[in-house]
Amino acid sequence: MNTFPPPGFTRTHSAIPGIEVYMPAAEKVEHQEVVLFRCPQCGGDRAYNLAERGLTCTSCGYHEPAPQAAVGRQAQSFEFTGETMERVAHGWGEARTDITCQQCGGRSTAPAKMLTHACPFCGSHKVVQRAAPQDVLRPRFLAPFQIDAETCQRQFQTWLRGHWLVPAGLRRKAQASGESLSLLANVSFSRPRPYSDAPFTPLYLPFWTFSADAHAHWRAEVRKQRRVGNKTYFYWTWEQGRLRQSFRDLLASGSAHVNPRFLHRLYPFDLEALTPYAPAYLAGLRAQAYETPLDEAWDKARNFMRAEMRRRCQQQPSGPTIRNFAITLDYSDESWRYILLPIFLATYTFNNRVYQVLINGQTGKVAGQRPADWHKIGLIALIWLLLSGMLIFLPQIFLTPDTLAALIAAAGFFLLVAGFILLLFLIFTALRMDDD
Incomplete structure:
Protein backbone atom coordinates (compact mmCIF):
# COMPACT_ATOMS: atom_id res chain seq x y z
CA MET A 1 0.00 0.00 0.00
CA ASN A 2 1.36 3.40 -1.02
CA THR A 3 1.96 5.88 1.77
CA PHE A 4 0.96 9.51 1.47
CA PRO A 5 2.68 11.81 1.36
CA PRO A 6 5.49 9.95 -0.42
CA PRO A 7 8.96 10.01 1.14
CA GLY A 8 10.84 13.23 0.55
CA PHE A 9 7.75 15.48 0.54
CA THR A 10 6.50 17.87 3.21
CA ARG A 11 3.28 19.79 3.74
CA THR A 12 3.20 23.45 2.74
CA HIS A 13 0.73 26.35 2.78
CA SER A 14 -2.55 25.88 0.90
CA ALA A 15 -4.58 28.81 -0.38
CA ILE A 16 -7.77 26.68 -0.43
CA PRO A 17 -9.21 25.52 2.92
CA GLY A 18 -9.52 21.74 3.12
CA ILE A 19 -6.97 21.07 0.38
CA GLU A 20 -3.58 19.80 1.48
CA VAL A 21 -0.56 20.73 -0.63
CA TYR A 22 2.83 19.03 -0.46
CA MET A 23 6.19 20.01 -1.89
CA PRO A 24 9.61 18.35 -2.10
CA ALA A 25 11.26 18.57 1.30
CA ALA A 212 10.74 43.84 -6.87
CA ASP A 213 9.39 45.03 -10.21
CA ALA A 214 6.06 46.84 -9.82
CA HIS A 215 3.56 46.98 -12.68
CA ALA A 216 0.70 49.48 -12.39
CA HIS A 217 -2.37 50.21 -14.49
CA TRP A 218 -4.23 53.39 -13.57
CA ARG A 219 -7.48 55.03 -14.65
CA ALA A 220 -8.87 58.45 -13.69
CA GLU A 221 -11.09 61.31 -14.79
CA VAL A 222 -9.10 64.41 -15.75
CA ARG A 223 -10.53 67.93 -15.76
CA LYS A 224 -10.16 69.76 -19.06
CA GLN A 225 -11.09 73.25 -20.09
CA ARG A 226 -12.27 74.75 -23.36
CA ARG A 227 -12.74 78.37 -24.30
CA VAL A 228 -15.69 79.40 -26.42
CA GLY A 229 -15.55 83.11 -27.12
CA ASN A 230 -15.08 84.87 -23.79
CA LYS A 231 -16.28 81.92 -21.74
CA THR A 232 -14.32 79.01 -20.28
CA TYR A 233 -16.00 75.63 -19.96
CA PHE A 234 -14.77 72.73 -17.82
CA TYR A 235 -15.45 69.08 -18.52
CA TRP A 236 -14.15 65.68 -17.40
CA THR A 237 -12.66 62.95 -19.57
CA TRP A 238 -11.32 59.48 -18.77
CA GLU A 239 -7.63 58.71 -19.15
CA GLN A 240 -5.60 55.61 -18.38
CA GLY A 241 -1.99 54.51 -18.48
CA ARG A 242 0.64 52.03 -17.36
CA LEU A 243 3.80 52.35 -15.35
CA ARG A 244 6.60 49.93 -14.55
CA GLN A 245 9.13 50.65 -11.86
CA SER A 246 11.99 48.59 -10.45
CA PHE A 247 12.64 48.87 -6.73
CA ARG A 248 16.01 47.67 -5.51
CA ASP A 249 17.29 47.10 -2.00
CA LEU A 294 10.02 38.51 7.08
CA ASP A 295 6.31 38.69 6.16
CA GLU A 296 5.71 41.76 8.35
CA ALA A 297 8.75 43.56 6.93
CA TRP A 298 7.66 42.65 3.39
CA ASP A 299 4.22 44.17 4.05
CA LYS A 300 5.91 47.44 5.03
CA ALA A 301 8.05 47.39 1.89
CA ARG A 302 5.00 46.71 -0.29
CA ASN A 303 3.09 49.56 1.35
CA PHE A 304 5.98 51.88 0.51
CA MET A 305 6.08 50.66 -3.10
CA ARG A 306 2.31 51.00 -3.39
CA ALA A 307 2.37 54.59 -2.13
CA GLU A 308 5.29 55.47 -4.41
CA MET A 309 3.62 53.92 -7.47
CA ARG A 310 0.37 55.72 -6.68
CA ARG A 311 2.22 59.03 -6.39
CA ARG A 312 4.01 58.53 -9.70
CA CYS A 313 0.89 57.37 -11.52
CA GLN A 314 -0.99 60.46 -10.32
CA GLN A 315 1.65 62.56 -12.09
CA GLN A 316 0.92 60.96 -15.47
CA PRO A 317 -2.55 62.38 -16.34
CA SER A 318 -2.53 65.30 -18.76
CA GLY A 319 -4.08 67.69 -16.22
CA PRO A 320 -3.38 68.53 -12.56
CA THR A 321 -6.97 68.00 -11.37
CA ILE A 322 -8.23 64.41 -11.30
CA ARG A 323 -10.99 62.41 -9.66
CA ASN A 324 -12.10 58.76 -9.39
CA PHE A 325 -8.48 57.65 -9.52
CA ALA A 326 -8.02 53.86 -9.43
CA ILE A 327 -4.86 51.79 -9.65
CA THR A 328 -4.16 48.09 -10.10
CA LEU A 329 -0.73 46.95 -8.96
CA ASP A 330 1.15 43.70 -9.50
CA TYR A 331 4.63 42.61 -8.46
CA SER A 332 7.18 40.33 -10.09
CA ASP A 333 10.76 39.20 -9.42
CA GLU A 334 10.26 39.67 -5.67
CA SER A 335 13.34 38.84 -3.60
CA TRP A 336 14.80 39.51 -0.16
CA PRO A 371 18.07 67.73 26.10
CA ALA A 372 16.64 71.22 25.60
CA ASP A 373 17.32 74.13 27.94
CA TRP A 374 13.80 75.18 28.98
CA HIS A 375 15.22 77.87 31.27
CA LYS A 376 16.77 79.51 28.22
CA ILE A 377 13.42 79.43 26.40
CA GLY A 378 11.65 80.92 29.43
CA LEU A 379 14.25 83.71 29.69
CA ILE A 380 13.86 84.58 25.99
CA ALA A 381 10.07 84.69 26.39
CA LEU A 382 10.33 86.93 29.48
CA ILE A 383 12.72 89.40 27.81
CA TRP A 384 10.56 89.54 24.69
CA LEU A 385 7.41 90.12 26.77
CA LEU A 386 9.02 92.92 28.79
CA LEU A 387 10.34 94.64 25.66
CA SER A 388 6.97 94.42 23.93
CA GLY A 389 5.16 95.69 27.03
CA MET A 390 7.51 98.66 27.31
CA LEU A 391 6.90 99.64 23.69
CA ILE A 392 3.13 99.31 24.10
CA PHE A 393 2.55 101.02 27.47
CA LEU A 394 5.41 103.47 28.11
CA PRO A 395 4.54 105.82 25.21
CA GLN A 396 1.02 106.06 26.64
CA ILE A 397 2.49 107.27 29.96
CA PHE A 398 5.33 109.57 28.94
CA LEU A 399 4.17 110.84 25.53
CA THR A 400 1.10 112.76 24.55
CA PRO A 401 -1.29 110.77 22.39
CA ASP A 402 -0.04 111.52 18.89
CA THR A 403 1.08 109.71 15.77
CA LEU A 404 4.55 108.86 17.18
CA ALA A 405 3.12 107.26 20.31
CA ALA A 406 0.67 105.27 18.22
CA LEU A 407 3.46 104.05 15.92
CA ILE A 408 5.62 102.96 18.87
CA ALA A 409 2.67 101.13 20.44
CA ALA A 410 1.91 99.44 17.11
CA ALA A 411 5.54 98.34 16.86
CA GLY A 412 5.30 96.93 20.38
CA PHE A 413 2.13 95.02 19.51
CA PHE A 414 3.77 93.64 16.35
CA LEU A 415 6.79 92.60 18.43
CA LEU A 416 4.47 90.85 20.90
CA VAL A 417 2.79 88.83 18.13
CA ALA A 418 6.16 87.97 16.56
CA GLY A 419 7.45 86.90 19.97
CA PHE A 420 4.47 84.62 20.48
CA ILE A 421 5.13 82.95 17.12
CA LEU A 422 8.84 82.62 17.98
CA LEU A 423 7.95 81.10 21.35
CA LEU A 424 5.76 78.46 19.69
CA PHE A 425 8.59 77.64 17.28
CA LEU A 426 11.09 77.28 20.14
CA ILE A 427 8.72 75.06 22.12
CA PHE A 428 8.13 72.84 19.08
CA THR A 429 11.90 72.61 18.43
CA ALA A 430 12.62 71.79 22.08
CA LEU A 431 9.95 69.09 22.17
CA ARG A 432 11.45 67.47 19.08
CA MET A 433 14.89 67.50 20.69
CA ASP A 434 13.62 66.26 24.03
CA ASP A 435 10.94 63.76 23.13
CA ASP A 436 11.91 62.24 19.76
Missing part, protein backbone atom coordinates in the same frame (compact mmCIF):
# COMPACT_ATOMS: atom_id res chain seq x y z
CA ALA A 26 14.33 20.76 1.48
CA GLU A 27 17.65 19.21 2.28
CA LYS A 28 18.53 19.76 5.91
CA VAL A 29 21.43 22.14 6.39
CA GLU A 30 23.73 21.13 9.19
CA HIS A 31 24.78 23.85 11.60
CA GLN A 32 28.31 24.99 10.90
CA GLU A 33 30.87 24.27 13.56
CA VAL A 34 31.07 26.95 16.25
CA VAL A 35 34.28 28.93 15.80
CA LEU A 36 36.55 29.90 18.71
CA PHE A 37 38.75 32.94 18.12
CA ARG A 38 42.01 31.97 19.82
CA CYS A 39 45.26 33.84 19.28
CA PRO A 40 47.73 31.59 17.41
CA GLN A 41 50.59 33.40 19.16
CA CYS A 42 49.62 33.32 22.85
CA GLY A 43 46.31 31.44 22.97
CA GLY A 44 44.37 34.46 24.25
CA ASP A 45 41.00 35.70 23.05
CA ARG A 46 40.72 37.81 19.92
CA ALA A 47 38.16 40.52 19.14
CA TYR A 48 37.30 42.54 16.05
CA ASN A 49 39.30 45.79 16.05
CA LEU A 50 37.28 48.64 14.53
CA ALA A 51 40.31 50.83 13.86
CA GLU A 52 42.40 48.18 12.09
CA ARG A 53 39.44 46.20 10.69
CA GLY A 54 40.58 42.78 11.73
CA LEU A 55 40.94 40.36 14.63
CA THR A 56 43.28 41.58 17.39
CA CYS A 57 44.42 39.61 20.42
CA THR A 58 43.36 41.31 23.64
CA SER A 59 46.50 39.99 25.39
CA CYS A 60 49.49 40.27 23.05
CA GLY A 61 48.11 42.49 20.27
CA TYR A 62 48.52 39.93 17.46
CA HIS A 63 46.52 41.17 14.46
CA GLU A 64 44.95 39.30 11.57
CA PRO A 65 43.03 41.14 8.80
CA ALA A 66 39.38 40.25 8.32
CA PRO A 67 38.21 38.75 5.02
CA GLN A 68 37.88 41.46 2.35
CA ALA A 69 35.46 40.04 -0.17
CA ALA A 70 32.84 42.75 -0.64
CA VAL A 71 30.10 41.75 -3.06
CA GLY A 72 27.99 44.92 -2.72
CA ARG A 73 24.55 44.97 -4.32
CA GLN A 74 25.37 41.79 -6.22
CA ALA A 75 24.88 39.89 -2.96
CA GLN A 76 22.62 36.88 -3.46
CA SER A 77 18.92 37.40 -2.81
CA PHE A 78 16.17 34.85 -2.23
CA GLU A 79 12.68 34.24 -3.54
CA PHE A 80 9.60 34.09 -1.31
CA THR A 81 9.26 30.31 -1.10
CA GLY A 82 9.01 27.90 1.79
CA GLU A 83 11.87 25.87 0.31
CA THR A 84 14.14 28.90 0.43
CA MET A 85 13.44 29.43 4.13
CA GLU A 86 14.31 25.79 4.81
CA ARG A 87 17.59 25.89 2.89
CA VAL A 88 19.15 29.03 4.34
CA ALA A 89 21.83 28.61 6.98
CA HIS A 90 21.13 28.97 10.69
CA GLY A 91 23.09 29.95 13.77
CA TRP A 92 25.71 32.66 14.38
CA GLY A 93 28.66 30.35 13.72
CA GLU A 94 30.28 31.19 17.09
CA ALA A 95 29.39 30.73 20.75
CA ARG A 96 27.36 33.76 21.86
CA THR A 97 25.22 34.81 24.83
CA ASP A 98 21.60 35.83 24.31
CA ILE A 99 20.74 38.91 26.44
CA THR A 100 17.12 39.84 27.24
CA CYS A 101 16.42 43.13 29.02
CA GLN A 102 13.82 42.97 31.81
CA GLN A 103 13.21 46.72 31.57
CA CYS A 104 12.56 47.38 27.85
CA GLY A 105 12.35 43.81 26.51
CA GLY A 106 15.19 44.35 24.03
CA ARG A 107 17.20 41.33 22.89
CA SER A 108 20.75 41.17 21.59
CA THR A 109 23.66 38.76 21.52
CA ALA A 110 27.18 39.23 22.85
CA PRO A 111 30.38 37.17 22.81
CA ALA A 112 30.10 34.24 25.21
CA LYS A 113 33.19 35.32 27.18
CA MET A 114 32.03 38.89 27.82
CA LEU A 115 31.52 38.92 31.59
CA THR A 116 29.47 42.11 32.14
CA HIS A 117 26.33 42.87 30.18
CA ALA A 118 23.83 45.67 29.87
CA CYS A 119 20.98 46.37 27.50
CA PRO A 120 22.36 48.42 24.57
CA PHE A 121 18.91 49.94 23.96
CA CYS A 122 18.09 51.43 27.38
CA GLY A 123 21.27 50.93 29.42
CA SER A 124 19.61 48.81 32.11
CA HIS A 125 21.72 46.15 33.83
CA LYS A 126 18.62 44.09 34.67
CA VAL A 127 19.19 41.47 32.00
CA VAL A 128 18.72 37.72 31.68
CA GLN A 129 21.51 35.77 30.00
CA ARG A 130 21.39 32.41 28.26
CA ALA A 131 23.25 30.65 25.50
CA ALA A 132 22.23 32.02 22.10
CA PRO A 133 20.26 29.41 20.13
CA GLN A 134 21.89 28.04 16.99
CA ASP A 135 18.59 27.59 15.13
CA VAL A 136 17.99 31.28 14.37
CA LEU A 137 18.12 32.38 10.75
CA ARG A 138 21.66 33.39 9.90
CA PRO A 139 22.28 36.66 8.04
CA ARG A 140 23.98 36.00 4.71
CA PHE A 141 25.73 39.36 4.40
CA LEU A 142 26.86 42.29 6.52
CA ALA A 143 28.48 45.69 6.04
CA PRO A 144 31.59 46.02 8.25
CA PHE A 145 32.23 49.04 10.46
CA GLN A 146 34.10 51.82 8.67
CA ILE A 147 34.74 54.15 11.64
CA ASP A 148 36.21 53.42 15.06
CA ALA A 149 35.07 54.36 18.55
CA GLU A 150 37.21 57.50 18.79
CA THR A 151 35.76 58.90 15.55
CA CYS A 152 32.32 58.00 16.85
CA GLN A 153 32.92 59.94 20.07
CA ARG A 154 34.11 63.02 18.16
CA GLN A 155 31.03 62.91 15.94
CA PHE A 156 28.84 62.73 19.03
CA GLN A 157 30.56 65.70 20.68
CA THR A 158 30.21 67.82 17.53
CA TRP A 159 26.54 66.88 17.18
CA LEU A 160 25.74 67.51 20.84
CA ARG A 161 27.21 71.01 20.94
CA GLY A 162 25.84 71.86 17.50
CA HIS A 163 22.44 73.12 18.72
CA TRP A 164 22.15 76.35 20.70
CA LEU A 165 19.18 75.05 22.72
CA VAL A 166 21.33 72.35 24.34
CA PRO A 167 22.03 73.35 27.99
CA ALA A 168 25.19 75.42 28.32
CA GLY A 169 26.72 73.08 30.89
CA LEU A 170 26.35 70.11 28.57
CA ARG A 171 27.79 72.04 25.63
CA ARG A 172 30.82 73.04 27.71
CA LYS A 173 31.41 69.41 28.64
CA ALA A 174 31.19 68.47 24.96
CA GLN A 175 33.66 71.23 24.09
CA ALA A 176 36.12 70.30 26.81
CA SER A 177 35.80 66.53 26.67
CA GLY A 178 38.91 64.91 25.31
CA GLU A 179 38.15 61.39 26.42
CA SER A 180 38.62 58.62 23.93
CA LEU A 181 37.17 55.14 23.95
CA SER A 182 39.06 51.90 23.65
CA LEU A 183 39.73 50.98 20.05
CA LEU A 184 38.87 47.40 20.83
CA ALA A 185 35.17 46.92 20.41
CA ASN A 186 34.50 44.60 23.35
CA VAL A 187 34.02 47.50 25.80
CA SER A 188 30.74 47.10 27.71
CA PHE A 189 28.85 49.16 30.24
CA SER A 190 26.29 48.41 32.90
CA ARG A 191 24.10 51.50 33.14
CA PRO A 192 23.37 54.80 31.39
CA ARG A 193 26.33 57.11 31.91
CA PRO A 194 26.56 60.86 32.36
CA TYR A 195 27.67 62.60 29.20
CA SER A 196 31.37 62.82 30.05
CA ASP A 197 31.93 59.06 29.81
CA ALA A 198 29.02 57.97 27.63
CA PRO A 199 30.35 54.85 25.89
CA PHE A 200 29.15 53.73 22.48
CA THR A 201 28.38 50.07 21.91
CA PRO A 202 29.23 48.82 18.41
CA LEU A 203 26.17 46.83 17.39
CA TYR A 204 25.11 45.02 14.23
CA LEU A 205 21.40 45.64 13.66
CA PRO A 206 19.24 43.30 11.55
CA PHE A 207 17.72 44.57 8.30
CA TRP A 208 15.71 43.07 5.49
CA THR A 209 16.31 44.29 1.95
CA PHE A 210 13.61 43.87 -0.70
CA SER A 211 13.66 44.13 -4.47
CA LEU A 250 14.53 48.76 0.00
CA LEU A 251 15.59 48.64 3.65
CA ALA A 252 13.25 47.49 6.42
CA SER A 253 14.53 47.33 9.97
CA GLY A 254 14.33 43.99 11.73
CA SER A 255 14.71 45.59 15.19
CA ALA A 256 11.70 46.49 17.32
CA HIS A 257 13.68 48.36 20.01
CA VAL A 258 15.32 51.15 18.01
CA ASN A 259 13.29 54.25 17.15
CA PRO A 260 12.57 53.98 13.38
CA ARG A 261 12.80 57.77 13.02
CA PHE A 262 16.36 57.65 14.32
CA LEU A 263 17.23 54.87 11.89
CA HIS A 264 15.83 56.78 8.91
CA ARG A 265 18.01 59.75 9.85
CA LEU A 266 21.06 57.48 9.65
CA TYR A 267 20.34 56.61 6.02
CA PRO A 268 21.85 55.98 3.59
CA PHE A 269 23.94 52.91 4.33
CA ASP A 270 26.52 51.88 1.75
CA LEU A 271 25.21 48.56 0.49
CA GLU A 272 28.11 48.34 -1.96
CA ALA A 273 30.16 47.34 1.10
CA LEU A 274 28.08 44.19 1.76
CA THR A 275 30.34 41.25 2.54
CA PRO A 276 29.50 37.56 2.98
CA TYR A 277 28.79 36.85 6.64
CA ALA A 278 31.68 35.42 8.64
CA PRO A 279 31.73 34.91 12.42
CA ALA A 280 35.04 36.82 12.58
CA TYR A 281 33.23 40.12 11.98
CA LEU A 282 31.21 39.60 15.18
CA ALA A 283 34.14 38.61 17.39
CA GLY A 284 33.95 40.85 20.46
CA LEU A 285 30.95 42.74 19.08
CA ARG A 286 27.25 42.73 19.84
CA ALA A 287 24.59 41.83 17.33
CA GLN A 288 20.83 41.51 17.27
CA ALA A 289 18.78 38.83 15.55
CA TYR A 290 15.67 40.02 13.73
CA GLU A 291 12.54 40.69 15.78
CA THR A 292 10.36 41.82 12.87
CA PRO A 293 9.56 38.68 10.83
CA ARG A 337 18.01 39.45 1.83
CA TYR A 338 18.67 39.25 5.56
CA ILE A 339 21.68 41.43 6.39
CA LEU A 340 23.41 43.15 9.31
CA LEU A 341 24.30 46.86 9.24
CA PRO A 342 26.69 48.62 11.65
CA ILE A 343 25.67 51.28 14.17
CA PHE A 344 27.04 52.68 17.40
CA LEU A 345 24.45 52.93 20.17
CA ALA A 346 24.71 54.82 23.46
CA THR A 347 22.47 55.89 26.30
CA TYR A 348 23.44 58.78 28.58
CA THR A 349 21.73 60.59 31.43
CA PHE A 350 21.13 64.29 32.00
CA ASN A 351 19.01 65.60 34.87
CA ASN A 352 18.00 62.02 35.73
CA ARG A 353 16.62 61.35 32.28
CA VAL A 354 17.94 58.75 29.82
CA TYR A 355 18.69 59.77 26.21
CA GLN A 356 19.49 57.48 23.28
CA VAL A 357 21.94 58.27 20.47
CA LEU A 358 22.71 56.30 17.29
CA ILE A 359 25.63 56.75 14.90
CA ASN A 360 25.97 55.21 11.45
CA GLY A 361 28.94 52.84 11.65
CA GLN A 362 29.90 53.59 8.05
CA THR A 363 29.41 57.35 7.63
CA GLY A 364 29.43 58.72 11.19
CA LYS A 365 26.01 60.34 10.74
CA VAL A 366 24.35 61.00 14.13
CA ALA A 367 20.69 60.78 15.18
CA GLY A 368 19.13 60.75 18.60
CA GLN A 369 17.89 62.76 21.55
CA ARG A 370 19.37 65.96 22.98
